[in-house]
Amino acid sequence: MNARRATIADVARQAGVAASTASVVFSGKTAVSEATRSRVLAAAAELGYAGPDPRAASLRLGRSGVVGVVIGDRLRAAFRDPVTTIMLDGLAEGVAERGSGLLLLRDDESGGAALPAAPADAFVLIGCSTRLRSDLEVLQRRGVPVVVVEGDAGEGIPRIRLDNHDAQAVIARHVRELGHRRVVVVALPVGGGHSRGWFDPQSVSQITVDVTRERLEGALEVFEDARVYAAGASFIDEGYSAGRAVLTAPGERPTAILAQSDVLAAGIIRAVHDAGLRVPEDVSVTGFDGVSVDGVAPLTLTTMVQPAAEKGRAAGIAVSAMLEGVAPPDILLTSVFRPGNTTGPVSSDVAPGA
Amino acid sequence: MNARRATIADVARQAGVAASTASVVFSGKTAVSEATRSRVLAAAAELGYAGPDPRAASLRLGRSGVVGVVIGDRLRAAFRDPVTTIMLDGLAEGVAERGSGLLLLRDDESGGAALPAAPADAFVLIGCSTRLRSDLEVLQRRGVPVVVVEGDAGEGIPRIRLDNHDAQAVIARHVRELGHRRVVVVALPVGGGHSRGWFDPQSVSQITVDVTRERLEGALEVFEDARVYAAGASFIDEGYSAGRAVLTAPGERPTAILAQSDVLAAGIIRAVHDAGLRVPEDVSVTGFDGVSVDGVAPLTLTTMVQPAAEKGRAAGIAVSAMLEGVAPPDILLTSVFRPGNTTGPVSSDVAPGA
DNA sequence: TTGTACGCGTTATCAA
DNA sequence: TTGATAACGCGTACAA
Numbered sequence: 001m002n003a004r005r006a007t008i009a010d011v012a013r014q015a016g017v018a019a020s021t022a023s024v025v026f027s028g029k030t031a032v033s034e035a036t037r038s039r040v041l042a043a044a045a046e047l048g049y050a051g052p053d054p055r056a057a058s059l060r061l062g063r064s065g066v067v068g069v070v071i072g073d074r075l076r077a078a079f080r081d082p083v084t085t086i087m088l089d090g091l092a093e094g095v096a097e098r099g100s101g102l103l104l105l106r107d108d109e110s111g112g113a114a115l116p117a118a119p120a121d122a123f124v125l126i127g128c129s130t131r132l133r134s135d136l137e138v139l140q141r142r143g144v145p146v147v148v149v150e151g152d153a154g155e156g157i158p159r160i161r162l163d164n165h166d167a168q169a170v171i172a173r174h175v176r177e178l179g180h181r182r183v184v185v186v187a188l189p190v191g192g193g194h195s196r197g198w199f200d201p202q203s204v205s206q207i208t209v210d211v212t213r214e215r216l217e218g219a220l221e222v223f224e225d226a227r228v229y230a231a232g233a234s235f236i237d238e239g240y241s242a243g244r245a246v247l248t249a250p251g252e253r254p255t256a257i258l259a260q261s262d263v264l265a266a267g268i269i270r271a272v273h274d275a276g277l278r279v280p281e282d283v284s285v286t287g288f289d290g291v292s293v294d295g296v297a298p299l300t301l302t303t304m305v306q307p308a309a310e311k312g313r314a315a316g317i318a319v320s321a322m323l324e325g326v327a328p329p330d331i332l333l334t335s336v337f338r339p340g341n342t343t344g345p346v347s348s349d350v351a352p353g354a
Numbered sequence: 355m356n357a358r359r360a361t362i363a364d365v366a367r368q369a370g371v372a373a374s375t376a377s378v379v380f381s382g383k384t385a386v387s388e389a390t391r392s393r394v395l396a397a398a399a400e401l402g403y404a405g406p407d408p409r410a411a412s413l414r415l416g417r418s419g420v421v422g423v424v425i426g427d428r429l430r431a432a433f434r435d436p437v438t439t440i441m442l443d444g445l446a447e448g449v450a451e452r453g454s455g456l457l458l459l460r461d462d463e464s465g466g467a468a469l470p471a472a473p474a475d476a477f478v479l480i481g482c483s484t485r486l487r488s489d490l491e492v493l494q495r496r497g498v499p500v501v502v503v504e505g506d507a508g509e510g511i512p513r514i515r516l517d518n519h520d521a522q523a524v525i526a527r528h529v530r531e532l533g534h535r536r537v538v539v540v541a542l543p544v545g546g547g548h549s550r551g552w553f554d555p556q557s558v559s560q561i562t563v564d565v566t567r568e569r570l571e572g573a574l575e576v577f578e579d580a581r582v583y584a585a586g587a588s589f590i591d592e593g594y595s596a597g598r599a600v601l602t603a604p605g606e607r608p609t610a611i612l613a614q615s616d617v618l619a620a621g622i623i624r625a626v627h628d629a630g631l632r633v634p635e636d637v638s639v640t641g642f643d644g645v646s647v648d649g650v651a652p653l654t655l656t657t658m659v660q661p662a663a664e665k666g667r668a669a670g671i672a673v674s675a676m677l678e679g680v681a682p683p684d685i686l687l688t689s690v691f692r693p694g695n696t697t698g699p700v701s702s703d704v705a706p707g708a
Numbered sequence: 709t710t711g712t713a714c715g716c717g718t719t720a721t722c723a724a
Numbered sequence: 725t726t727g728a729t730a731a732c733g734c735g736t737a738c739a740a
Contacts, residue, residue, distance in 0.1 A: 005497060007733055018711045023735055030736095033709060050496035054473040055418060056733035059409045059716055064473050066420075066457060079443045089433045092458065101472060103420065104446065104456040118455055119408040119418050119473060142404035143359060298652075361717055372727040377719055387725060410717035413732050 006047040015043035026052055058119070067095050067319055068103045068120035072127065081234055082263070082291040083308050084126065087149065090309035091124060094316015098323070107135075115139070122319045127151045127211060145322030149315050151210050158322070159330045160314045164211055167304045167335035168218030171286050172258060174302070174337065176222055179346040180256040180284060183226045185219045186242045186268060188212040188234055188260045196232035196242065198249075204228075215260045215288065227254075231264055236293070239267020247275045247283075255283060255346050262287035262303055266296050269342065280344035290338060300340035307333050360401040369397035380406055412473070421449045421673055422457045422474030426481060435588055435617070436645040437662050438480065441503065444663035445478060448670015452677070469493070476673045481505045481565055499676030503669050505564050512676070513684045514668045518565055521658040521689035522572030525640050526612060528656070528691065530576055533700040534610040534638060537580045539573045540596045540622060542566045542588055542614045550586035550596065552603075558582075569614045569642065581608075585618055590647070593621020601629045601637075609637060609700050616641035616657055620650045623696065634698035644692060654694035661687050 012022040017036055024030045025040040032040075043049075058064035069091065071078035078084045092102055103120050115123075115135040122145040125136075136153050139146055146153065149160045175183065190199055191208040201220055207213035212230075219226060229246050231238040239259060246268075247253060257272075259265035265287035272283045279285055279299060287293075290305025310333055318328035366376040371390055378384045379394040386394075397403075412418035423445065425432040432438045446456055457474050469477070469489040476499040479490075490507050493500055500507065503514045529537065544553055545562040555574055561567035566584075573580060583600050585592040593613060600622075601607060611626075613619035619641035626637045633639055633653060641647075644659025664687055672682040 008735095009733075019733090020712080020735075021710055023733095024710090027735075031709070036710080048495045050492045051470050052735090053413075053733055054471050055409070055413045055416075056716090057471075057735080058473055059407075059413045059718085059732085060734045060736090062409075062716075064409060065471075066473065068455070079439045079446075085433045085439065092433075096460075101422075102458040104458065106446075106450070114453075116405055117408050117411075117419070119412055119420065138404045141402045142407075362719095363717075373717090374719070374721095374728080375726055377717095378726090381719075383719085385725070390726080406719090407717055410732090411719080413716090413734090414718045414720085416732075 006044075006049040008049070008052065010047055011040060011043045011049045014047055015039045023052070063121045063323075064119050065098075065100050066103045066120045067100045067316075068105050068115075068118050068123040070105045070107050070115065070123060070125045072107065077233065078126070082293070083261075083289050083306070086291065086308035087126070087312040087315075090312025090314075091316045092312070093309075094313040095319065097316075098320050116142075120144070122146065122323055124149060124315045124319060125151060125153060127209070145319060147315050147318045147322070147328070149311055158318050158328050160311055160318065161330065161332050162211075162306055162311065163332060163334045164214035165218040165221075167306070167337075168215040168258070168260070168288065169221050170335075170337050171288070171302070171304050172219045172222035174339075175256045175258065175284060175286060175343060178256075178284065178343060181223075181346075182252055182254045183219075183223045183256045183258060184246050184254040185216060185223075185226050185228045186239065186246065186257055186259045186264050187216055187228055187230045188264070189232060190230045194230060196230055196238065197245075199228040199230040201226065201228050212260065219258055223258075226258075231260075234261045234263050236263055236267040236270075239264035240271050241267070243268035243271025244274070247271060247277070253283075256285070256343070257283060258286050260288050262289045262291050262293045262296075262301055265301055265303070265342070266293040269296060269299065279342050281347050284343040286343055288335075290335070296342075299342050302340040302343040303338055304335040305338045306335040360398075360403040362403070362406060364401055365394060365397045365403045368401055369393045377406070417475045417677075418473050419452075419454050420457050420474045421452075421454045421670075422459050422469075422472050422477040424459045424469065424477060424479045426460070431587065432480075436647070437615075437643050437660070440645065440662040441480070441666040441669075444666025444668075445670045446666070447663075448667040449673060451670075452674050470496075474498070476500070476677055478503060478669045478673060479505060479507060481563070499673060501669050501672045501676070501682070503665055512672050512682050514665055514672065515684065515686045516565075516660055516665065517686060517688045518568035519572040519575075521660070521691075522569040522612075522614075522642065523575050524689075524691050525642070525656070525658050526573045526576035528693075529610045529612065529638060529640060529697060532610075532638065532697060535577075535700075536606055536608045537573075537577045537610045537612060538600050538608040539570060539577075539580050539582045540593065540600065540611055540613045540618050541570055541582055541584045542618070543586060544584045548584060550584055550592065551599075553582040553584040555580065555582050566614065573612055577612075580612075585614075588615045588617045590617055590621040590624075593618035594625050595621070597622035597625025598628070601625060601631070607637075610639070610697070611637060612640050614642050616643045616645050616647045616650075616655055619655055619657070619696070620647040623650060623653065633696050635701055638697040640697055642689075644689070650696075653696050656694040656697040657692055658689040659692045660689040 008022050009019045012019040022040050116138040125148045127150045147158050229242050231242045272279050287301045287303035314331045321328040362376050363373045366373040376394050470492045479502045481504045501512050583596050585596045626633050641655045641657035668685050675682040
């Protein structure tokens with residue numbers, strides 16, 4: 001450990017050249033004679049010079065080659081969620097073309113690196129919360145490109161969106177065509193301080209989480225009087241407890257449960273089985289996302305397959321465009337219906353509704 | 355869009371104070387009179403100043419609040435691998451205490467941000483390859499803390515390790531006690547340009563991937579004459595193709611297959627079923643990792659559960675310590691045997707080996 | 709092909 | 725409590 005780290009100036013002095021010459025040797029921007037070149041390299045080796053300091057370089061160049069990714073409250077939740085994981089994968093791919101790395105950030109107030117202080121050239125927000133709005137303004141003022149995936153960050157910010165409303169309506173219609181009329185929607189978290197529990201469908205427009213609201217609106221378009229139970233998170237266990245709550249609630253048991261995610265659906269199916277009922281004979285269950293979830297086998301979930309990797313890739317491409325100074329368009333991706341064997345016709349031996 | 359972004363100097367001028375005073379207003383390092391404070395803030399608002407530029411700040415301060423994470427060749431593989439995912443989760447938690455973000459880097463030559471040029475205060479390497487060695491030297495020369503998880507990066511670099519050898523021996527012994535003698539190990543990639551296929555156990559010491567070598571050595575300690583088939587990656591599909599290759603190979607069919615990961619085991623089980631055989635009656639299968647893998651249900655994998663999240667957390671803590679100037683000790687984490695129903699005694703109706 | 713001069717935007721130090 | 729000064733380490737016009 002030297003008292004001070006060697007800088008390019010030290011190397012230049014040692015090699016008997018100007019600092020700018022040494023700089024050029026490392027960047028390769030200008031031709032350098034082989035003689036000086038090797039002298040500089042030798043000096044660098046001798047001094048243990050590790051190449052240009054990225055911090056200084058990024059100040060000088062005005063960019064750091066880093067794209068910030070802001071994910072939900074907790075990284076662990078994001079990692080645990082297969083859809084986010086796949087999306088990040090696509091994003092990494094999209095960003096890699098520029099040679100950029102991905103800086104993972106939480107939008108957590110406490111402890112996490114403050115968003116405006118994060119050294120990134122651009123930011124991708126995933127399902128952003130309202131809490132982010134103020135940070136976003138700061139970034140925009142600074143002129144840092146921002147792209148939002150599945151969320152609304154306000155005007156002027158490009159969005160990568162999914163056809164949540166229509167997709168949920170498609171699968172709801174499938175259920176309706178099977179004859180189901182008593183339906184419960186198990187929703188993703190609705191935000192706004194509301195934790196898990198029954199949710200009044202009248203308040204749907206107040207839901208702050210875009211994904212949840214859009215999918216719910218799609219379902220309610222088909223089943224106007226569906227009841228809605230909001231889960232606390234998109235975990236199998238949450239789906240399980242939601243399923244139990246739904247099946248043990250007073251009143252008539254639903255013949256179909258529409259989950260807003262495959263993960264929730266997996267938990268719901270377990271709850272149905274635990275209640276001594278069969279899927280789909282007694283209760284039909286649908287998912288959303290099209291990811292393979294553990295615990296569903298040997299059943300195959302009837303679900304909407306969303307292009308998760310494509311979402312990330314699109315975001316990466318949008319970011320690249322903005323860094324080039326081009327304004328990217330909003331992008332709307334569509335989901336595809338995938339039939340499975342967790343839905344079936346209303347069986348006649350179930351007592352019809354009053 | 356102004357021609358130029360406002361800087362702290364602009365704000366200071368507008369407020370009629372020195373730049374250093376304005377700086378202090380934002381950093382809060384020194385007391386400032388309320389009058390000047392509000393003048394500076396007003397000027398900042400007027401000019402649309404977004405706070406100190408993180409690039410300049412990090413040059414000046416000598417740190418960026420970023421911890422680099424180097425994962426395997428492909429980010430997508432890392433994300434897809436449940437163990438890595440869980441580990442990253444733990445790592446995020448470990449570094450969050452310092453308020454650092456996580457910069458994901460590939461050790462891929464092409465495309466990714468070059469390791470030495472990545473603007474991070476410290477680095478965590480996951481299962482590093484030999485290719486990294488030179489980059490590592492550079493980082494160490496620069497004085498950047500480096501921690502290695504499951505890999506050897508050379509002397510002086512703290513390691514977070516798993517008891518791969520012993521753990522694999524434990525589960526192998528379990529299989530041996532069930533009476534199995536004809537055993538095949540399906541290994542993780544062995545590196546060194548060797549792709550999927552049969553691998554000569556004599557060459558075990560030449561395997562460059564530490565995890566693979568250590569687990570293999572553990573297995574060979576118990577089953578000296580086990581045959582070894584190397585998978586191309588830790589995917590279910592790779593396990594499947596390995597399973598097919600193993601079951602259709604000339605010579606006697608093994609009564610047990612030891613997979614080096616749960617994911618591989620899941621694929622192997624499918625291959626066994628496809629071959630018209632039963633698990634565990636005809637073939638016993640073991641995994642490694644203890645993550646829940648899709649496609650195994652309703653069976654429960656007999657496996658070694660490794661503390662994946664703990665690995666990440668330990669790495670985060672080690673990094674924090676190094677940034678404080680404290681040398682952290684090497685850490686060895688241990689795995690726990692978890693019995694399932696994918697292993698059973700050698701059934702008597704299978705013809706014994708010659 | 710090489711060197712000079714300057715600025716990128718910030719903050720620590722010290723003196724006032 | 726405030727201000728002047730000097731780095732932090734680098735890249736790039738431009739001139740030689």
